[in-house]
Amino acid sequence: MLFEFAVVAGILFGVYYALLGVGLNLVFGVLQVVNLAHGDVVMLGSYLAFEAYYAWHLNPLWAVVIGVVPALVAGGALYAGVGPRLARAADPEMLSLVLFFGISQIIEALATVAFGNNQRSVPASSLGAAPLRILGERYPRDWWVVAGVSAFVLAALFAYLYASPVGRATRAVMSSPRESAAVGIDVRRVSVATFGVGTFLAASAGVLGVFLLGGVNPTEGVSITVTAFAVIVLGGLGNAPGTVLGGLVFGLATELTQTYASTWSGLVPYVLLLVVMLARPKGLLSKSARVA
């Protein structure tokens, strides 16, 4: 009974973790950039949900929609600004790592200035109060709502990647930027679009994270980035569909340790990340994963 509860919770959280990681993975797959500011954008998304609920008296889920345009524009503009300079550098990978580390510090500082140091949260009842009863267990309703919205955003992302022209071009760039350029794809434009989409995915994960991650504070970015990284390493770097599997494995692992060895559950993301990186550096689905 405890076990079934943990498994269902693990799946619900797993779908959410997939959303949390997929933006980071998309950006990595296309741009070969580890966006260390990913977690900080997630944090900003959480504050957007907070503001939507308290300042504008909306259902906090509206923040997902409100965030679309600002995230696409800000992300795209940022990459359009720094991308060419990074591409010219001698060691773009290391340079981008340090650059996005700096950007993450900037976002964290600005968020502290704007929102203060306190932990903020949005009541779960804003998504409907009564717990859901499924298979004889009672689950907080917000878990189901968050998993549902996450699944919807993920489905929209895969529709974009597999059925739209820009998405097809994005996947082409993921498999080979050089050959994509050779067949006439504008790699630079695809990169800018991808960074925008990745930023939106992070922000929407933040809106939902205000429920599942237990609120928001300006310094949570780093640990979220590490968590997201653990998810995408599990699923395979640069492998967007693999991220869903990675999220599910990650969700189940954290929920099961939470249930059976709660003091050690904080260790799970880090140990999973290290073990998978060292033992299966190409992810659990290594056959279909790219060489990172």
Add this chain to the structure above:
Amino acid sequence: MPPASHGPKPVPSRQGPAGRAARQLRRLGAGGISDVGAVVVPVAVFLAAVHLYSNELLLLNMLVYAVLAQGINVIYGFTGYLPFGYVAFFGAGAYGASLSIIYLHVPALLAVVLGGLAGALLGALLTPLLRLSGAYFAIASLAAAEAVYEVVSNPSLASVTRGPYGINLVTAYNQSLSYDAAVALLGLSMLGVVILRRSRFGLALRATADDATSAEMAGVWVVRERSLAWLISAALAGLAGGVFAWAISVFYPTDVFDLTISVFAIVFALFGGVGTTWGPLVGAVVLYGIYSLVGLSDPQYFQLTYGLLIAALVLFLPGGLGSLTRGLRGHFKGAPGGAR
């Protein structure tokens, strides 16, 4: 003392220690004198500073950060591996030193050495991370640091590590001796970097950082040299952690495993310029100085400043401040681009 020789003119041998010292200095050349200065001057300045300036805690933190920045220099400047989780070794050193005082009742100075050993042991344990490259290594080391923190601060281990309740070393507290130990440690780290810059080992490391395959072909045992640099860097952080624990004597796991410590050490090293002797020290002194002036009351503005600073450095001055002075010096000497 005569200035350093400008040519290979043989020096007539003179008797007496002074003559021998002068001869050795000549053999070392101008670079040798500045290398000796790189060790002696910071030590002398910090020893004097504590008598001229009353805020000893600020000086101590500056010393600790200077050592950590040099540790980052050893691993990042010479091998290109950037450990975001560098603080793990600092924390391991702090706990190694503290627990050996609490359980083994060793004198504090020995405990600091054991702290360095704890850092090196953790480094040895994490050596497999060196198989990862670039960003993967950086993030994996971050995860490792968080994992170590989760273990040390775990309430389930409170009987061993005191878990989240922290450490109290008041009985071992010795303000002036711990400060002197920190100064000595800075001297040691400066000496280490000086040696690294002049030795075959350092050259091998840099060759490895430039192109590991070519270095291996040229006879460098890449894995061994890189692991050695990693252990040296880890031991430096461990020693720094040990001195820090002794000097402040009451602390919590969050104080010594704070990721901000990694962040500061990396920022200070990058700001001054990695791969140089003075860069990390200058970065630590200047930026920590600014931090303690404006940052303590409004840390977010300091964070904003250094975030902008990093972004600007990466985009416009990837070699750190050091590359700026090198550029100027080249200009005055009439190097490429300069007037003749």
